Amino acid sequence: MTDRLKQDCQKLIDAANYDREVLAELEKSGILFEGYNPKMRAVHEENALLLEKFIAHYGWPLPSQFGREIHTTAWFIAIHAISKPNLLRSVLYILEQALQLGELVAEEYAKLFDRIALYEGRKQLYGTQFSPSPQGWIARDLENPERVDDRRARLGLSTFLEGKQECGAVDEGFGGGGFISVADTEKHDANFLEFLKEVGWRKNE
Numbered sequence: 001m002t003d004r005l006k007q008d009c010q011k012l013i014d015a016a017n018y019d020r021e022v023l024a025e026l027e028k029s030g031i032l033f034e035g036y037n038p039k040m041r042a043v044h045e046e047n048a049l050l051l052e053k054f055i056a057h058y059g060w061p062l063p064s065q066f067g068r069e070i071h072t073t074a075w076f077i078a079i080h081a082i083s084k085p086n087l088l089r090s091v092l093y094i095l096e097q098a099l100q101l102g103e104l105v106a107e108e109y110a111k112l113f114d115r116i117a118l119y120e121g122r123k124q125l126y127g128t129q130f131s132p133s134p135q136g137w138i139a140r141d142l143e144n145p146e147r148v149d150d151r152r153a154r155l156g157l158s159t160f161l162e163g164k165q166e167c168g169a170v171d172e173g174f175g176g177g178g179f180i181s182v183a184d185t186e187k188h189d190a191n192f193l194e195f196l197k198e199v200g201w202r203k204n205e
Contacts, residue, residue: 008054009061009070015047016073019080035191041083048081060094063104075108079115083199088116099155106155117141119201125151127160130169132180137169 001009022043031037051074054061061070078091095109114124123143130137139160142148148160157163164170180188196202 005058008058009066009073011050012054012070012073012077015050016076019043019047019077035188036082036195044080045083047077048084048087051077051081052087060091060098062098068104071105072108075105075112079108079112082115082119083195085119085200088112088119092116106157110152110155110157119196121202126155126157126163127152128163128167130164130167133185134179134182136179137164139164 022040026037026040061074063071078088081087092112095105095112098105099109110126111128114126114128117124118129118141123141124139125143127139127142127148129139131140152160158166193202197204
């Protein structure tokens, strides 16, 4: 690995760490679910530009070539770039091809597939995306829930319940964990739908 590549990889790592810092700040302040925070969006979009430049220069950092840390860091930045539909779709295609070639990217592929499906108004297949609700953390719009573990097993993933625990989507009693009111859920959904239309995930009807 050249010095230039090492520096560019470190930039991705630093960018992802800053994303986590801002997320922690918003969680601590209690405003994380009050719409897409402008500061968080700015971080995501700036990081997306950094990732796009990296991909243009080096290609996607496959685990077998760049190591697992850089691959998962790039994926972390990509899946958070929710205002960039073309970037997420292109990364999904890359991961799909990599999966077929035997790269260990199944978990990242499944999570990105499900996220894009929900943003486009389709059902998720692998049950990787959880949302807060009056009933706690739930995997919304899950295709044939009774077959989700079969689909996950074909990718070599853990069970749906194990995946939920791994994501930290654990309910901690009424009023905690992923519990939010019906009114807040409806407000969040309405605002997020407008965002999806704004950035091109959905068509304005």
